[in-house]
Amino acid sequence: MSQYRVLIDANDEKGLVHKVSSIFYSYDLNILSNSEFVDRQSNKFFMRSVVEGNVDNTELFKALREVLPEHSGIKIVKPEKKNIIIMATKEIHALGDILIRHEAGELEANIVAVISNYDNLESFVKKFDIPYITISHQRLERQEHESKIIEAVQSYKEVDFIVLAKYMRILTPRFVETFENKIINIHHSFLPAFIGANPYKQAYDRGVKIIGATAHFVNNNLDEGPIIAQETIHVTHAYSWKDMQRAGRDVEKVVLSKALKLALEDRIFTYANRTVIF
Amino acid sequence: MSQYRVLIDANDEKGLVHKVSSIFYSYDLNILSNSEFVDRQSNKFFMRSVVEGNVDNTELFKALREVLPEHSGIKIVKPEKKNIIIMATKEIHALGDILIRHEAGELEANIVAVISNYDNLESFVKKFDIPYITISHQRLERQEHESKIIEAVQSYKEVDFIVLAKYMRILTPRFVETFENKIINIHHSFLPAFIGANPYKQAYDRGVKIIGATAHFVNNNLDEGPIIAQETIHVTHAYSWKDMQRAGRDVEKVVLSKALKLALEDRIFTYANRTVIF
C-alpha cells in the first residue's frame, strides 16, 4: 500500500468532487485526507487529497484527466524527500533553524548544498556534512555572479526548491525565471509594509507597534510574489531598530521553516499572485 | 435556488465522499463549500457541505441515509435565524458584545430573551427591545430556582441555544440534561487551567504570564464540556488579579461571540468530549 498526494486545480463546475472521488473509489483508493476550496471570484476549484492504495501513477493521471475540465492542473506525487538548495549571506538563524530541523528528521528534504556570496557560514554548515559553495559577488557583474550560481544549482539534478534564508542580494528576472515557482524567500517585514532594504529601520522610523516576517515565492517583482506564511510580534517604544532586528529573527526563522514544510508536503497552490494552502 | 447545510458524521469507510457527492450530483446540487475530517483514532468521519439547488429535505435525507453506514448522523438545515436565550448575572461586556452584533445584523439569531438572577442589566437590555427576565435565586433552593428558569425558557418554543454570558451560578445536571448540547458557556480562563471559582485570582496566584478564555458546551462536569474556542493574551508581573480580570473581559467577549457564531452557522460537531469545527 502506498500513499499518493493528488493535487487538482480546475475551472469550477458542478460535480468535480463527485467525479474525482468516483475515480478514487473505482481504483480502490482510500481517502486519508481531503481538502477543497472554490474561489468564487475567479471560479477556480482546488483540491488536495491524500489517498492510500495501489495504483499506477500514469493510469490514475489519465483517468482524472478524462473527467476533469480541459486545462485542469493534475499532480500526483508520492511523499518522498525533495532536493533543496539553501542560499544565505551572513546570518545564521534562518539557515541554522532549517539545518536543525533537517538533523531532527523533521523535513521531507535532502539539503544538497548551501550557496552563499560569503564564506562566513562555511565552517558552520560543514559541521552538518553539507556542501558549502561560496560564490563571491565581488568584482563580478550581477549577471556574471548569477550565472555562476545558476551553474552551481544546475550541477545538481532535480532541485525542487531554492530557499533564500536571508540571502541579501536582489535576484534578476533571468534567475527567477530559470527557477520559476521554486524559489522561497523570507522577507523580514510584514509585507507589503516595508518593501525593499532595511525593513526594520523603516519599521522603527514609522513607529510601528508590531513587526513581522513574510515567506513568499519569488517572482519578478521584488517582494511581491505569492505569500505563503506570515507572522507578527509586538514591539514597544523601547525597541531600537537593532532590537527589532534581533526580535524579528525569531519570527523569520519560524515563518521560513513553516513555509518550507508546506512546500515540501505539496500543500501549496499558487494562482493570481496568491496561494491556496491545505 | 436554496442553500442547504448538510452535516454528516459516520463510522469511516472507503467511499464516503464518493457516495455523498454522488447524491449531491444526482439531485443537481452545486457544492459551494465542503469540509471533511477523519479522526483516525476513533475511525470517525465528519463532513459539512453547503450545497445550492432545489431539493426536498426529506428526500435528500432518505437518499443519504440509504448510502451511509448505519447509525450515521445526518442533519440538513437551511441557513435561517436560530432562537437563542442569553443568561447573564451582573457583567455587561459579554452580553453587550452579543447585543451589538445582533443589532448590526451580524448574527443568524433571534434573541428571544435575556434571563438573569439580578435585575442590574435590565435597563440596558431593554434599550434593545429584548425581554429581560429577572429570576432571583435568593431565598430559593437551587432546584427551585432552576425550575423557574427552565419554565421561562420552555415558555418560548424552539430555543436552539442557551448562551451563558458570564452567568455566575453552577448549573445542576438536571438543567444541563434538559438542554443537552444547547448550552454554550464562556469560562474566564484557559481551560483546563483554573477550573472553578475566581480563575483570575488563581492565575494571579500561580504567576502566569498568559491568561485566556474558553467557550465550551456545558455538560454535567463543571467546566469540562467540549471546547469550541479559546484565546489567550499576555500579562506581566504588573497585573493585579483585578487587572487580569479587566483585560480578560476583552478575550471573553470575543471568544464567546466567536463560538456562538460557529454554533449558529452549524459548523460544530461534538463527539468524545471534543469538537470538530469546519
Place this chain on the structure above:
Amino acid sequence: MSQYRVLIDANDEKGLVHKVSSIFYSYDLNILSNSEFVDRQSNKFFMRSVVEGNVDNTELFKALREVLPEHSGIKIVKPEKKNIIIMATKEIHALGDILIRHEAGELEANIVAVISNYDNLESFVKKFDIPYITISHQRLERQEHESKIIEAVQSYKEVDFIVLAKYMRILTPRFVETFENKIINIHHSFLPAFIGANPYKQAYDRGVKIIGATAHFVNNNLDEGPIIAQETIHVTHAYSWKDMQRAGRDVEKVVLSKALKLALEDRIFTYANRTVIF
C-alpha cells in the same frame, strides 16, 4: 490624599530621575508607579509617575520646572473623567464597543456627543442617552461640512479627545490643526500597509495571510500619524475580502478601545511621529 499623574519629557541629562524623585520626596509624595524611557537616538527622556499625597498642582509644577532642563514638558493631571466626542459614519461595532465600556464604567470618560454624517446610528446611540448629531455632507463643500462639525464640537467646552470610530471621510488639515493631538483614529489595516481606501480589498488582492488594525493620532498626512496600538489576526485563502472585513471588525474595535483607554489614562507621549506608551 489625592493621586496625581506626572508626565515629563525632557532632553536627557544625568540625574533627571534623581531630581524628579527628590522633589516627590520633598513634597512627601509616595510613588505608586513609575516608568521611564530614554530614546538614545534623539536623546529624549520620558517619565510618567503616579504619586499620592497632598500637594498644590502649581507649586509642584514650579518645583519641577526649576530642576528640569529648559523646554521640558511637564504635565500634572488628576485621574478625572475626560470629555470625548465620537465621530462615526454607518458602522456600529467600534462605536458600540466604546458605548458598552462606557456603560460598564470602564472608561475615564464622559461621552458628550456622537457626531455622524448619516443618521443610521441615531436610534442606537439614543438608547444610551447620548446626544447624536447628524451633520450630512451631502450638498456641502468639504470645508463647509467640516466647519459645521468644528462648530458642533466647539459648542462643548473642553473636549479632550475626538475618537474616529470608523468615520469614513478624509479630514482636511484645517480640521486636524484645530484639534491637534486630540484626534484618535482607527485604520482598518496594519499600517503602513494598505494606506487609503478599502484596505481589506487591497489586503485580499495582495493575498496576505494576516490582517490588522491600527489606532493612531491623526496628523496632516492621511494614515501617517503616530501609532498608538496595533493588532493582527490570521486569515486564509478561504477569506473573501468581505470575510476579512467582518473578521477585521473584532480587531478594530478592540484596538481602538485600547488606544482610547491609554489616552484617557494619560499614558501616551508623542514625539517625532511616534509614541511612548507607559
Place this chain on the structure above:
Amino acid sequence: MSQYRVLIDANDEKGLVHKVSSIFYSYDLNILSNSEFVDRQSNKFFMRSVVEGNVDNTELFKALREVLPEHSGIKIVKPEKKNIIIMATKEIHALGDILIRHEAGELEANIVAVISNYDNLESFVKKFDIPYITISHQRLERQEHESKIIEAVQSYKEVDFIVLAKYMRILTPRFVETFENKIINIHHSFLPAFIGANPYKQAYDRGVKIIGATAHFVNNNLDEGPIIAQETIHVTHAYSWKDMQRAGRDVEKVVLSKALKLALEDRIFTYANRTVIF
C-alpha cells in the same frame, strides 16, 4: 566607562527611588535604563537600573546598603558572559536552538557542557566543540544517577544556570536544592494545565484549541516553580497529539531561549513563587 546592572528588592517605603537615584547621582553614574515595580499586595519594591560610569562595586554596594531598608536584596553585576550547562535527553530542537544562538553570539553565555542521560545527541553537540557528557540512568538508583550529574556540574567552577532543554527525568529535591534558583526548565504545556507526563496527549484528550509551553525556574514541586515566560499557539481538531507535539516544539524552543536570555541579562526577580521581569 563600564556598565553595571543594579538589582534591588526591598520592602516598599516612601523615597526608595529618590534614595537609590541620589546614590547613582553622587557616584556620577548615568542611568541608561531604569525599571521599577511595587507589588502593593506584598508591599515589595523591585528596581533594575543599568548605569554607566566608573565605580567600585563594593563601595556602591555599601552606599546602597546604607540607604535601603534592612534585608533588602542588592545585586550589582557587570554584563559578562555567564556559564551555563544544558541538560537534554534525546530531543534536539530546544538544545539546537540554544546552540545556534550561541554560535551567532546572541547569548551572554559560555556553554560549558551538555549533559544527557543518552548519547543520541553527542555527535550533534560535538560539531559545536562543546563537551558532551553522557550519564546514563540505566541500572542506577535515581540518587546515584543524580550524584553523578551533580559531580559533573560541580567539576566546573561557577555554573550560573542549568538549562533543562527537554531533560525528561524528574529531579529530586536534593538536586533542586543544590542548584537553587539556577535551574531553568521548559515544560511542554501551558502551565498549570497538563502538569506531569505527556502533556500533549493530555491536551489532545481534553480537546483544547490552544497549546503552549512554559519556561520556569525549578523548585521542589514538579512543574510548579516561578514562571518566566509562556507562549501559546492555536491547534484544530485535525491535530493528533503527535501533531501537537510537533507544532509545540517551535513554541518550546522559542520560549526556553527567551527565558534563558532574560536570565542571562539579569532581568528576573523571583519572589512568592512568581517572577518580576524587566
